[in-house]
Amino acid sequence: MAASRAPTQWLSSFGKLTKFRTRRLLLSQMENDSTSIQSTLPSFSQLVYDIWTRLLVYLDTYWQLLKQGQSDLWFHLGVEVFFIIIILYLWFQKSYEPKRRRDKLTEKEIDNLVHEWKPEPLVPKRQLSRRVRDYLLDNELKTLPTEVEQLLLAEYYERESYLPSPREVLSLQSAPTAHCIVNGKKVINLGTCNFLGFAEDDSIKQACAEVLKRYGCGSCGPRGFYGNLDVHIEAEQKIAEFMKAPAAVLYSFGSATCSSVIPAFSKRGDLIICDEAASYFIQTGIALSRASVRWFPHNDMTTLEKLLAETVSNDPISGKVTQRRFIIVEGISSKFADVTPLDKVVELKNQYRFRLIVDESYSLGVLGKTGRGALEHFGLETTDADIVLADLGNAIATVGGFCCSSEEVANHQRLSSAGYCFSASQPPFLAKACTAALNKLQNEYSSRLAQLRENIQCFQSALGTLEGVRVVGHPESPLIFLRLEKSLASYAMEEQWMIKLQEALWSEGVFVSVPQYLANDHVRPSPGLRLCISSNHSPKILKTAAEKIRKTVSKFLVAGSPKKYCP
């Protein structure tokens, strides 16, 4: 009621004001009715009323005095009017704008420019360089006609060799077991990252078949929109339990995991310190986050410490920082197969107050007592790193990825991580495969991991050292790289050399992998063979394979050119 009454009173008081304009009446109002007004008007209107009256009284007095002829008042009036004019001038003046001279193109000029413009072809032309490369390989690299040399140089300068040449892919025709069928031939499999033999495990396959029969193949929706099946929730719980982390988030693709998680947490203005040899998708994640990034040489802890100290040295004494800072490393390096000294990294991270992201794609199910990865290998817990990521496509032998972290971080991803939010969820049977594989690993870790380590040692000792070839790897890493000690004329030729070697090995009965690297990868390792050891290889198989690799590689090296070698 009070609220509805107030405006009418206010209006009526205004009405009164407009009525009593003359000085006499105003003054008498002031003297006589002030008490009655105070009692009826609300306080705000009282204030307005007071100001208005005082103003009128003041102007009136001024006018009276002027009429009496006081000359100094005229001077005052002049000054005040002058100031008012200046204020009004400044108020309405146009803001200063330097004249921009933009010569606008006419429509006809634009038409001409459009007509002139010649786009590059969508696909870079590469036929020429391939021909050159074949010629070189056929002719043992020695007698180069000058024109071919020129072409090669031109190619080198134009960075055409920056793209690898097309290759015929060897295609698998069976499960990636110890012996597999490739292009119709039964060969020893050292090519797939099925480290624990879960891809063809019967009990896991059984579990998958049941899920396929019950839930069909795909989930037909993102996790947010009815693509959130009970098997996904189960898999997430299993991962969290296995990794001993508070929470886990399941992604439908391994490579989309790190490139989504990193930009979900670091934004422009944040700082990421990252290992130079980190995988391409970590680099993509960093690029997408738009954070500033500093690289340290692969596994170089002194440089890392220097970078960290440098960053922290500019901090305010109060310890309040607004910049989020991350260190990103891999457990087992995907390019060099060595193990990152995580004990040192965690120590530094705590000392300099950085957050740590560890990519355990190749170390999960391989390192550590129970197979939890590189952190466990160094006697650390998963919670010692802030975020632990992994691709499930290696030892766990399914398709997908996960991210282990605190509850808070996990929940944030469910709304802000592009690869989680905007992608269909993992097919239910693949989630089930993850649960079943982790269950199996939990039950049989001692035997499986011991077998794997034994196999790695057996293979490494059987392979020994090869002349002219670097054997790159860690004694506990199931990945082994063979790279040439003396590099060839160009990167592309070296790649071609390795691909021919792969084909030759296949015809000898060993299936190996030759990973190719993009030219815009931050660190591009020289091309090489990648050998993957699995726990289901028998020592006999490994010894035969090592023998065959030794033989073929040395033949290749002796021949100098792969074309000369005829199996």
Next chain:
Amino acid sequence: MKNNSSKSLYDRIPYIVALTTYFSYAIVICFGHLKDFIGKLFRREKFLVPKGYARLLSDFEDFYTRRLYSRIRDCWSRPVCSAPGAYIDVMLRDVINYGEELRINGKIKRCLNLGSYNYLGYADVPGGVDDQVLRALDKYGIASCGTPNDTGYTDVHARLESLVAEFLHQPAALVMGMGFATNAQIIPCLVGPGCLIFSDELNHASIVVGARASGAKIKIFRHNNARDLERQLRLCIAEGQPRTHRPWKKILIIVEGIYSMEGEICPLEEIIRVKQKYKCYLFLDEAHSIGALGATGRGVPEYWNISHSEVDILMGTFTKSFGAVGGYIAGSRELIDHIRNGSPGCLYSSSMSSVCAQHILFALEQVMGKDKTNIGREKIVRLRENSIMFRRRLIELGIQVYGDPGSPVIPIMLYPPAKIAAFSRECLARGLAVVVVGFPATPLLLSRARICLSAAHTKEDLEYALHVIEQVAELIQIKYNSKKMIEMQLEEEEQILKAAEERRQKNTTSNNVNGQVTKVEENTRFQSFLPSCHQVLHGKTTEMLDIQWLPNHMEYHHNRPRLAIDSSY
């Protein structure tokens, strides 16, 4: 062509609704800040950041999640425990402390599924999956543990790639293990620094990620607006690269076939005209349109009666129409070779599981009629009929819908945020699983519910869905359209459908293979209805006995004696 190019999505909001929408956001935000203020006073430990570290979550995002999203969190990520077919079993949850926690309470509700992208119904084939898929699981194992360019490539992938190429009349194709990653990891291989990308403003997040990862300059043009595209293109070509003014290396236009949140079909004809005039390349993302549009399911080019080879890069996913996972790229052999050897997706990512590839092969063979049955074609026709019918009925109800007729995605506009939750919860209570979307996935004002139709839905299912939506629309007052607007919209739709029909006729006369496709026998259409009805009425599990909407649904069926269900029982 629909003249929506000049129309903005905002044009149809009634002023009063826009006002109340802003007002309700303002109230929620004010209360959120008030709660935060009080929280910071009395529960400091919840807001503390460890000393020496910056806050991990940025302020607004965190605030939005805690104070706005968590209030209606129960409308998303509903756990499901069945295949995403025409019906799904939704596991109900208890909301604890205004959405701070959601606890699965063990009750299960069987709902009609209008939320999954199961356009052709391949998510739920009889027996879960076909036998050949189980055989593939046995033969190839779960995954091949390698990259598609190297050791993870099986002969199933090879067969699938050649079949996709054949389906799209292209020389070559390649497949990847994830649809999102197909865009995100292959666009960087096509363009790089010094190139220009023109992207529709409503393109999917995966395209945005891919474009940003490529390092090319990105320009946005107005949604489905070829005129705006042309205007900007002319200027960009004339001015060249920013600062250096060197000419652009190449220009890539990226559009989608059907926009998943709007249900609008891309005006491909006009885009191609612009593309040809200005020598650009066109990347067409057919995530939602492949299988769902065109007389034989070959996507937007077929819908517009345009040859597939007019588009330089055809991309699509298997997640939606084919009920699996993954994506493909189809194009010239050189293009595919280039991508296979030079994209992070093919060099570093794991390959698709052979089991999924086999399922896609099965579905694709049916769609192409290679299995000597008519099942695939019937599915396409049924999907189109379903979408046209459902859309028309929604418009007749006075509900505001966006998109083009014929698209299986139909957004229902809700506007105020409270209606997002109301619509979703009321529909769930009546046995309808729908997807609702709000800010930040849509602009602040344009919250909506999204219906995805499927060939697995029968007429009865849709009648029931319409009945429920009518009830709910009445209840929460979302019938924003006046009678005049309804008439106008119906007329407009009629014209578009007529034009589409004419194009299809032209296509079939020129290509008489597709002659019998458009006619489907009434009997076959109801065959698949019987099992789903059986499931609904007799219950699949014991938990289903406490389905709340069952009596209602049955009563509804009994009131309509002319339905097929009565004649068959």
